[in-house]
Amino acid sequence: MFYRETGEFRTSYPNDSQTFPIKFDRRLYYIMLFAAFGVIPFLINDYWANAVFVPFLIWAMAALGLNLLTGYCGQISLGTGGFMAVGAYACYKLMTAFPEMSIILCIMFAGVITALVGILFGLPSLRIKGFYLAVATLAAQFFLVWLFNKVPWFYNYSSSGQISAPERTVLGVAVTGSFTEAWAKYLFCLTMVFVFAWVARNLTRGAIGRSWMAIRDMDIAAEIIGVNPMKAKLSAFALSSFYIGMAGAMFFANYLGAIEATEAFGINQSFLVLFMIIIGGLGSIAGSFIGAAFLVLMPVLLKNILVGQMGWNTAIATHLEFIIIGGLIVLVLIVEPHGMAQLWRVAKEKLRLWPFPHAS
Amino acid sequence: MKFKKMIFAMLIAGFAAPAAMADLFVPWLAYRTGPYSPGGIPVADGFSDYMTLLNERDGGIGGEMIVVEECETAYNTQKGVECYEATKGKGALVYSPLSTGITYQLIPKATADGIPIHSMGYGRTAAADGTVFSHVFNFPAHYWDGASIAVNHILDLNEGDIKGKKIVLVYHNSAYGKEPIATLELLADKYEYELMLVPVDHPGQEQKAQWLQIRREKPDYILMWGWGVMNSVAINEAANIRFPMENFIGVWWSGSEADVLPAADRSNGYKALAINRLGVDYPAMDDMKKYVLDAGLAAGNGDQVGTVLYMRGVYGALLITEAIRVAQKMHGVTDITPEMMRDGLENLVITEELMTELGFPNFGPSFAVTCENHGGEGIGYVQQWNAKDQEWTIISEAIQSEKEIIDKQIADASAAYAEENNIQRRCL
Numbered sequence: 001m002f003y004r005e006t007g008e009f010r011t012s013y014p015n016d017s018q019t020f021p022i023k024f025d026r027r028l029y030y031i032m033l034f035a036a037f038g039v040i041p042f043l044i045n046d047y048w049a050n051a052v053f054v055p056f057l058i059w060a061m062a063a064l065g066l067n068l069l070t071g072y073c074g075q076i077s078l079g080t081g082g083f084m085a086v087g088a089y090a091c092y093k094l095m096t097a098f099p100e101m102s103i104i105l106c107i108m109f110a111g112v113i114t115a116l117v118g119i120l121f122g123l124p125s126l127r128i129k130g131f132y133l134a135v136a137t138l139a140a141q142f143f144l145v146w147l148f149n150k151v152p153w154f155y156n157y158s159s160s161g162q163i164s165a166p167e168r169t170v171l172g173v174a175v176t177g178s179f180t181e182a183w184a185k186y187l188f189c190l191t192m193v194f195v196f197a198w199v200a201r202n203l204t205r206g207a208i209g210r211s212w213m214a215i216r217d218m219d220i221a222a223e224i225i226g227v228n229p230m231k232a233k234l235s236a237f238a239l240s241s242f243y244i245g246m247a248g249a250m251f252f253a254n255y256l257g258a259i260e261a262t263e264a265f266g267i268n269q270s271f272l273v274l275f276m277i278i279i280g281g282l283g284s285i286a287g288s289f290i291g292a293a294f295l296v297l298m299p300v301l302l303k304n305i306l307v308g309q310m311g312w313n314t315a316i317a318t319h320l321e322f323i324i325i326g327g328l329i330v331l332v333l334i335v336e337p338h339g340m341a342q343l344w345r346v347a348k349e350k351l352r353l354w355p356f357p358h359a360s
Numbered sequence: 361m362k363f364k365k366m367i368f369a370m371l372i373a374g375f376a377a378p379a380a381m382a383d384l385f386v387p388w389l390a391y392r393t394g395p396y397s398p399g400g401i402p403v404a405d406g407f408s409d410y411m412t413l414l415n416e417r418d419g420g421i422g423g424e425m426i427v428v429e430e431c432e433t434a435y436n437t438q439k440g441v442e443c444y445e446a447t448k449g450k451g452a453l454v455y456s457p458l459s460t461g462i463t464y465q466l467i468p469k470a471t472a473d474g475i476p477i478h479s480m481g482y483g484r485t486a487a488a489d490g491t492v493f494s495h496v497f498n499f500p501a502h503y504w505d506g507a508s509i510a511v512n513h514i515l516d517l518n519e520g521d522i523k524g525k526k527i528v529l530v531y532h533n534s535a536y537g538k539e540p541i542a543t544l545e546l547l548a549d550k551y552e553y554e555l556m557l558v559p560v561d562h563p564g565q566e567q568k569a570q571w572l573q574i575r576r577e578k579p580d581y582i583l584m585w586g587w588g589v590m591n592s593v594a595i596n597e598a599a600n601i602r603f604p605m606e607n608f609i610g611v612w613w614s615g616s617e618a619d620v621l622p623a624a625d626r627s628n629g630y631k632a633l634a635i636n637r638l639g640v641d642y643p644a645m646d647d648m649k650k651y652v653l654d655a656g657l658a659a660g661n662g663d664q665v666g667t668v669l670y671m672r673g674v675y676g677a678l679l680i681t682e683a684i685r686v687a688q689k690m691h692g693v694t695d696i697t698p699e700m701m702r703d704g705l706e707n708l709v710i711t712e713e714l715m716t717e718l719g720f721p722n723f724g725p726s727f728a729v730t731c732e733n734h735g736g737e738g739i740g741y742v743q744q745w746n747a748k749d750q751e752w753t754i755i756s757e758a759i760q761s762e763k764e765i766i767d768k769q770i771a772d773a774s775a776a777y778a779e780e781n782n783i784q785r786r787c788l
Binding site for chain 1: 390392393430431432434436437438441442445446448449461464465468469471472484533534535538539541542559561562660773780781
């Protein structure tokens with residue numbers, strides 16, 4: 001009824017190849033953008049920012065990065081935590097070495113440094129695939145975290161081995177440090193994530209994204225039709241690490257403010273991001289957001305419902321949380337092995353045909 | 361539609377933090393799950409039970425009931441931040457994170473929000489300097505005191521000469537475990553012992569490699585900065601390499617029943633530091649039995665009563681509630697704010713008379729918090745495990761840490777922090 005291509009006439013190629021070809025989708029997208037940029041910043045408080053929105057946005061950024069590599073290019077990586085650590089420590093070194101440098105530049109340079117490290121650890125992907133590659137990236141995870149613990153230069157020789165973010169401003173408003181207002185922190189992260197999600201979406205639609213997908217679907221065939229596997233794989237590693245590095249930098253600078261590598265960027269985080277994209281949907285930008293929302297927000301929600309509203313004992317509630325989230329993950333994967341983004345895709349197909357399910 | 365609205369409302373309410381309430385609201389960042397729960401459970405139980413005792417026996421403090429709300433962190437920094445944000449809006453008076461990592465995280469946030477932190481014997485040691493850290497308190501003793509007390513004990517055993525002895529520090533590879541290193545290095549220069557560092561990564565269930573290394577090095581003494589399951593694993597491994605237990609000394613977070621029981625008889629003689637005395641032979645603990653335990657109001661399973669860490673929790677609650685009393689007296693109101701609570705903590709004076717009056721004679725050291733000194737006097741004890749009777753006993757007199765070395769170290773560290781964060785010094 002309302003979800004139709006009928007009546008939409010496109011008169012130019014850009015019009016025809018837009019991301020949201022259906023009016024309903026487009027409107028929904030604009031409404032969400034308006035809410036995110038125009039409404040939430042006025043309502044947000046510290047709790048909503050620090051417990052809900054900022055972690056969601058940052059994890060979505062990390063999931064986006066891993067999705068470029070795993071979802072689009074088909075290379076499995078378990079080094080996400082390590083690459084996030086590179087981003088965080090690079091950002092810290094830049095922030096302390098060049099105090100006058102803009103925080104936006106710091107975060108982007110941290111991404112660039114992570115991209116270089118990512119290319120280095122992506123080299124094995126030229127020879128090995130699948131599980132073997134996963135093990136090679138696992139080595140990156142352990143090596144990088146060990147490195148940031150072992151070499152005091154990375155944490156400026158502080159006695160505790162922690163790094164902490166000094167205050168930095170954007171247009172005169174603090175976005176890192178302890179005096180950051182909730183809305184500033186939120187808007188900063190939102191803008192970063194929005195801009196780079198937009199870039200990612202368009203990357204995947206262009207030549208480079210298509211070469212990744214060709215490699216993912218069948219690397220020998222891709223090579224035969226002229227896709228350079230080295231270029232495709234290494235660019236996937238570089239761009240993926242760029243995103244993950246920025247996520248790590250924001251995780252450190254904007255979200256937590258002080259970090260220590262072992263705890264903040266352990267192997268758990270690598271798995272967490274991998275689960276996000278598997279549950280959200282491999283090879284889908286929206287899937288990265290859905291997956292991040294599911295794994296970051298669900299525990300908070302369950303905790304608040306079980307402890308806050310039902311008044312249960314915190315220990316029992318925590319154990320139950322594990323059970324419920326584990327159960328939900330299994331359920332989602334059984335019902336829809338392609339992730340939650342696929343659910344949305346199927347729903348859209350159904351909507352187009354509704355109310356005549358057998359017409360085609 | 362109605363159903364959808366209801367679900368939506370529930371979701372929104374599910375994320376939202378509840379509103380502020382009256383009473384003395386004291387949040388407790390607990391961890392009853394995960395690899396650190398052997399330490400987290402008894403401390404949380406002791407803390408809560410003492411608060412319940414005051415509510416049941418005295419009707420709260422100055423007529424105001426105390427509300428303790430636990431928030432599960434699993435010793436995870438990220439969850440700690442979430443807990444902080446979720447509880448601070450309810451008028452939290454003081455935070456006890458029971459985690460050095462979370463304390464590091466909360467120090468700038470809580471200071472900006474004007475809420476004090478009491479990190480009793482943990483957290484950022486430099487916070488003992490009240491001129492820089494206005495809202496952070498780590499009395500009655502901190503890690504650098506602990507390191508010095510342990511070395512002083514070793515000095516006592518060797519008649520003051522430990523030149524050339526080899527001391528190993530086994531530590532949790534985190535901000536917590538790294539805290540004592542600087543002090544131990546300073547003391548190594550002074551007493552000319554040889555210090556060797558052996559880190560153990562979170563969560564510490566696997567330590568074979570570390571203990572192989574230790575066995576090769578044949579140290580004279582081992583110090584341990586461990587927490588959670590790491591402690592019991594380390595004690596077991598020490599027993600496996602037949603290291604003499606009386607030369608193995610843990611910090612006050614590495615010396616509870618849960619740590620030594622898994623190694624059974626082989627842990628006999630293991631030592632640990634203590635910041636308070638042990639056992640339940642105090643008049644107040646009789647009240648605790650009458651008003652809390654027998655009334656079925658105990659927190660948790662009620663099976664931790666009297667253990668070392670349970671009494672640590674009681675001690676922490678006692679210090680906080682006495683600070684509340686001071687704050688009420690200072691400001692003449694009973695329903696105090698976090699800012700008044702801060703004043704209360706800063707003007708807290710614990711004397712032996714006060715402890716006796718509270719029903720805890722000879723339980724902890726006497727000390728006075730001042731504007732400059734938030735770290736207490738730095739007095740500790742050494743306790744030893746007797747595997748046959750299954751009990752910890754204090755085997756030393758009160759040991760004083762080497763204040764001149766530590767004070768200088770604190771002054772340097774806090775000056776560096778002040779410079780890094782542009783903090784104006786107070787109390788001048």
